[in-house]
Amino acid sequence: MIERSSFLSAVAAFGTAATLAPRRALAADTFTVAFIPEVATTPSSYAAKQPLVDMLSRAVKRSVKLVIPTNYAATVEAIGNDSVDLAYFGGLTYLKARKLYGVIPLVQREADRQFHSLFITSRPQIVKLADLRGKQFAFGDVNSTSGHLQPVKEMLDAGIDPDKDLQTRYTGNHTATAIAVNGGSVDAGAIDETVYRKLVEEKTIDPAKARVFFTSRPFVDYVWVVRKGVDAATAEAIKKAFLGTTDPAVLDVLRATKYVVADDAEYEPLRKVAERLKLL
Amino acid sequence: MTPGQLIEFFREPVLETIGITAGALFIAVVLGAPLGVAIAAGGPLGRVVNAIALLVRAIPDLVLAVVFVAALGFGPAAGTLALGLQNAAVAAKLFAELLLAVRREPAEALRASGATPVAAFLVGLLPTAYPAIVGFGAYIVDCVIRNSVIVGVVGAGGLGTAILQALNLADFRAFGLFFAAIALFIIIFDAFAEWLRSRAPAWVAGVTLLATGAVGVAAFAALSSTPFARFAQAPGRIAHFVARAFPPQFDGTVVHAALVGAQETLVVAAVGTLGGALLALPVAWLIARPLASGWMRGTGWRPWSLVPELIARVGLSGLRSIPYVAMGLLATLVVGLGPRAGAVALVLITAAVLGRLLAESLELGPFAAAEALVAGGATATAGALVGLVPDAVPLFATHVLYRWEYNIRASTILGMVGAGGLGQQIFNAQELLFYHQLLAYVLVAIVLVAVSDMLGALVRRRLVIDTVLRT
Numbered sequence: 001m002i003e004r005s006s007f008l009s010a011v012a013a014f015g016t017a018a019t020l021a022p023r024r025a026l027a028a029d030t031f032t033v034a035f036i037p038e039v040a041t042t043p044s045s046y047a048a049k050q051p052l053v054d055m056l057s058r059a060v061k062r063s064v065k066l067v068i069p070t071n072y073a074a075t076v077e078a079i080g081n082d083s084v085d086l087a088y089f090g091g092l093t094y095l096k097a098r099k100l101y102g103v104i105p106l107v108q109r110e111a112d113r114q115f116h117s118l119f120i121t122s123r124p125q126i127v128k129l130a131d132l133r134g135k136q137f138a139f140g141d142v143n144s145t146s147g148h149l150q151p152v153k154e155m156l157d158a159g160i161d162p163d164k165d166l167q168t169r170y171t172g173n174h175t176a177t178a179i180a181v182n183g184g185s186v187d188a189g190a191i192d193e194t195v196y197r198k199l200v201e202e203k204t205i206d207p208a209k210a211r212v213f214f215t216s217r218p219f220v221d222y223v224w225v226v227r228k229g230v231d232a233a234t235a236e237a238i239k240k241a242f243l244g245t246t247d248p249a250v251l252d253v254l255r256a257t258k259y260v261v262a263d264d265a266e267y268e269p270l271r272k273v274a275e276r277l278k279l280l
Numbered sequence: 281m282t283p284g285q286l287i288e289f290f291r292e293p294v295l296e297t298i299g300i301t302a303g304a305l306f307i308a309v310v311l312g313a314p315l316g317v318a319i320a321a322g323g324p325l326g327r328v329v330n331a332i333a334l335l336v337r338a339i340p341d342l343v344l345a346v347v348f349v350a351a352l353g354f355g356p357a358a359g360t361l362a363l364g365l366q367n368a369a370v371a372a373k374l375f376a377e378l379l380l381a382v383r384r385e386p387a388e389a390l391r392a393s394g395a396t397p398v399a400a401f402l403v404g405l406l407p408t409a410y411p412a413i414v415g416f417g418a419y420i421v422d423c424v425i426r427n428s429v430i431v432g433v434v435g436a437g438g439l440g441t442a443i444l445q446a447l448n449l450a451d452f453r454a455f456g457l458f459f460a461a462i463a464l465f466i467i468i469f470d471a472f473a474e475w476l477r478s479r480a481p482a483w484v485a486g487v488t489l490l491a492t493g494a495v496g497v498a499a500f501a502a503l504s505s506t507p508f509a510r511f512a513q514a515p516g517r518i519a520h521f522v523a524r525a526f527p528p529q530f531d532g533t534v535v536h537a538a539l540v541g542a543q544e545t546l547v548v549a550a551v552g553t554l555g556g557a558l559l560a561l562p563v564a565w566l567i568a569r570p571l572a573s574g575w576m577r578g579t580g581w582r583p584w585s586l587v588p589e590l591i592a593r594v595g596l597s598g599l600r601s602i603p604y605v606a607m608g609l610l611a612t613l614v615v616g617l618g619p620r621a622g623a624v625a626l627v628l629i630t631a632a633v634l635g636r637l638l639a640e641s642l643e644l645g646p647f648a649a650a651e652a653l654v655a656g657g658a659t660a661t662a663g664a665l666v667g668l669v670p671d672a673v674p675l676f677a678t679h680v681l682y683r684w685e686y687n688i689r690a691s692t693i694l695g696m697v698g699a700g701g702l703g704q705q706i707f708n709a710q711e712l713l714f715y716h717q718l719l720a721y722v723l724v725a726i727v728l729v730a731v732s733d734m735l736g737a738l739v740r741r742r743l744v745i746d747t748v749l750r751t
Contacts, residue, residue, distance in 0.1 A: 083353020142708040169617040185616030
């Protein structure tokens, strides 16, 4: 946040080099944290993430800058060229960042070990995966684990080839999928379970209209990772901070109940699926 | 919301938009204008510059933004540079076309009588082109503000990002507020540009450019998140990033997807351009000042005749305030996912942009022929149709042809929101970090853009020559 606001205040009071110099010195030692667009937010909700930022700032003993880019690949590239230190990735994005830049997994929400994709529809005649044949189907982002990778696997396991047996579209994100299904502009779609519940709770969608007709098998999804060059002590401090937190303000930022240790081995099954589907 | 909360809500995105827009705009103009002159001058240098500008324009914004993230890391610097560079290429092309479309006789006469090329340009060409240049400048500002969506990709903010994320979260109240903010921005800027074009002394334009530059440079200087060392490393990192994409992956799957995508893109762009141009005609008629204000009727100014003009103007400004991606999202909400949504979005965007540009072409006159016709007993409408519209045709045709090329590129942006086409393939390959595939799709896009550019140049040349022969 420090850097963000220094950019802003500098724009507001441009030309006053005196105010810029000390801020710039501070910024050199900033720890940068990136979310992926899965948890996209409006600018005002940077404030809602402040408890998490404060916790991390205490852990790494530096000022923390939070960035929320709207693009998966940009985030991976940024952690690859050291401009991001800590990032929150979905399962597939993690696998890519691991393969390309050797990022190190730290912690994840308890729920991330047993995550589910939901298949939703507004059509009464769709009650099982086989009913999707010939229908219009919405995936979220192509790089999403719960919005694309796992749903494709479930379809293939059920004997449906999404490339041949149905018309598929990418909406770009889970909320857009939910709205497309709810409004009936596609026949069905696949969505992250936590996003679905949140949208129902907020009454953005009607669970009677956008009804769940199939739940995927559990898979491992989101994870907090540090880039390769982050020193072990800092990584350990971040891990401890997450594992030790019981502060609801921190947990609520990502709708977590508890954080647990994450490691690369648990992603082996997902890695195999991603490779088989040529998504890795 | 209390006024305090409202200010808090808008403060960050508005300031960021101002900083990013000014920075990108300055880069666009300072880099784009000389490049445009070089293109218009022709010769080997002109052709090389033209090819480079075409290449940069054909690379989708998103891909360019990711390249700059790879080069500079997250932050406003990467966004500003990507935005500035892309729009410099747009400005170069527009500026070149404009220089080719204006009357060159005075400049040629000056050259023949021994003036230096620079003097001939400054005295013979620039004054004639000035109002249109300001119009183009305003158009570039529009583009920059709208396209500032891509800086969200690189972790910076701004109104463009905010409006997109509000839509992604289905937060229509926030969408409305941000939309209103951008619309206000654009309406104020339009009024300013109008004043600049018609009444303000020429030095104001220079001062405006310098002020923009000052804000842009200050914003850039404040980009504390990008250490200077990174800028020094940037060329190497860009080269490395591009090298990673070689060789392009032209296997069976990619070629098939590219062909299907290219076909969808061509259809979407054609429908978008034609539909938009047709929709633009009546709107431009309403907006063009000599027609709208009753001036052509010889009765002077009538207050009520401004009502349709105002409605049309505000409507266009509103439409132009919606970033492409947001327009695509809105279209998918209405007509569902797929190319149809892309076409609907493009028709609206194109109508908004062309409506304004056509109106400006009409306002440039010359009015002598129309006035003579009206004096000789023709109705105002007939006088304008016969005496004024034909003169605006070459310039308008330039705009339409340019939009055609632009819409091919725009449909790559719309791919982000499930609007199909080559854009969808580019977006997916980019998201999956499949850079060999990405390069293959981008090469196909470059070919599409280059071919439509060449066709456009051919048609435009014919149009201009025809007009010269007629006069």
